[in-house]
Amino acid sequence: MSLTMATEAPYFELPGVDGRDHSLDDYVEIPVLAIVWSCNHCPYVQGWEARMKAIQRDYGDRGFRLVAISSNDAASHPADSFDEMKARAESQDFNFDYLYDEDQSVARRYGPERTPEVFLFDADRRLVYHGAIDDNRDEDAVGQHYLRDAIEALLEGREPPARETPPVGCTVKWKQ
Amino acid sequence: MTVEFLYWEGCPSYPEARELLEEVLRGRGVDVPIQVREVRTQEEARELGFPGSPTIRVDGRDVDPGGESEPPSLSCRIYHLPNGRVSPVPTREQIEEALR
Numbered sequence: 001m002s003l004t005m006a007t008e009a010p011y012f013e014l015p016g017v018d019g020r021d022h023s024l025d026d027y028v029e030i031p032v033l034a035i036v037w038s039c040n041h042c043p044y045v046q047g048w049e050a051r052m053k054a055i056q057r058d059y060g061d062r063g064f065r066l067v068a069i070s071s072n073d074a075a076s077h078p079a080d081s082f083d084e085m086k087a088r089a090e091s092q093d094f095n096f097d098y099l100y101d102e103d104q105s106v107a108r109r110y111g112p113e114r115t116p117e118v119f120l121f122d123a124d125r126r127l128v129y130h131g132a133i134d135d136n137r138d139e140d141a142v143g144q145h146y147l148r149d150a151i152e153a154l155l156e157g158r159e160p161p162a163r164e165t166p167p168v169g170c171t172v173k174w175k176q
Numbered sequence: 177m178t179v180e181f182l183y184w185e186g187c188p189s190y191p192e193a194r195e196l197l198e199e200v201l202r203g204r205g206v207d208v209p210i211q212v213r214e215v216r217t218q219e220e221a222r223e224l225g226f227p228g229s230p231t232i233r234v235d236g237r238d239v240d241p242g243g244e245s246e247p248p249s250l251s252c253r254i255y256h257l258p259n260g261r262v263s264p265v266p267t268r269e270q271i272e273e274a275l276r
Contacts, residue, residue: 043189043254043264076218077251137264170252171186 002111002130005163009035009125010109014069014099015082017089022067022097024125031063031123032154034147036133037112038068038098040088041079042170045115047137049092052116055133056096059151066096071107072115072173080173107172117167120150120160128154131165177235177275180211184221184229187252189264193230200271221248228253232266232274239266239274 003010013023027033036052038045056066072080082100089098101107110119120129129150134142150160181197183190197210215226227246231238231253238244240255255263255270 041251041254043252043262046254046262047264077249078247139261168188173251 002113003119003127005128005130006126009033009119009121009127010106012069012099012101012106012109014101014106017082017086017094017098017100022099027065027067030065032059032065032151033121033125034064034066034151035110035119035121036066036068037071037107037110037115037117037119037172039070039072039077039080039115039170039173040084041072041077042115044137044169047139048116048133048169049094051133051139053093053095055148055151058148059155060095062155064151064155068094068096068098069101069106070098070115071101071104071112073104073175074102075175077173104175107174112167112172114167114169114171116169118147120147120154122154129160129163131162132167135165137168177206177208178211178233179206179208180213180231180233180236182213182215182224182226182229182231182233184215184226184250186250187229187264189252190230193232193265196265196268197232197271200268200275204272204275206275215250218248218250221250224248230265232271234274237274239270 011024016022074081122128133147135144136142146162146165153160215221226248228249228251252264255266257263
């Protein structure tokens with residue numbers, strides 16, 4: 001079951017594709033933090049990756065960070081192994097942290113069902129938005145920019161206009 | 177002519193792909209029943225050579241031969257678009273080409 005609105009972000013400490021470990025505490029100075037469940041193999045994720053990079057680029061110097069986490073079982077989906085994650089981050093020139101939740105313990109605490117799926121936290125690390133990045137997998141057909149609108153609102157001291165939207169994407173690949 | 181539509185319930189793209197397939201068939205005046213098969217297990221995926229959902233075959237030929245060799249898997253299939261982007265559904269052109 002996913003986190004409910006206003007819940008505090010569960011702690012995590014996970015290895016990143018950059019060779020470092022990253023914990024929730026590393027982002028304590030960041031006012032607006034998006035944790036996005038992601039992976040390599042999913043066409044929905046791949047379709048949204050450029051938008052994830054653009055959001056990090058557009059808001060990174062205004063107090064925002066995007067952190068992607070993959071919890072997928074690499075035994076059933078080898079394209080989602082840690083080595084493949086490192087390769088994809090390099091080939092796609094990711095400008096955000098990409099972390100590997102190999103034992104899926106962090107995913108069990110947050111409760112994502114899809115990739116990509118956004119959990120957006122305010123400066124107190126309370127959940128303020130959960131769901132999709134925007135309303136269309138086709139970048140040219142996007143009408144509602146849920147995540148961008150929520151980030152803008154938080155940075156301006158307002159409530160996000162949407163609190164929950166249905167994430168669209170591949171299922172998280174749980175270990176059997 | 178045989179038209180097969182294989183899908184896995186866990187990937188949300190199959191209704192859109194099936195609708196597109198039906199639309200293309202109607203548009204070309206092809207009146208054949210679509211053989212729809214739900215792939216439920218990894219074992220079925222292996223038996224059927226199912227490289228991801230959805231998979232469409234015309235007379236046994238995949239509408240995206242380039243993706244046919246992917247390992248059998250219960251996952252969403254990646255279709256590469258001419259503009260360099262990716263999509264979870266094939267393009268109209270891919271389906272039309274397979275029907276020629």
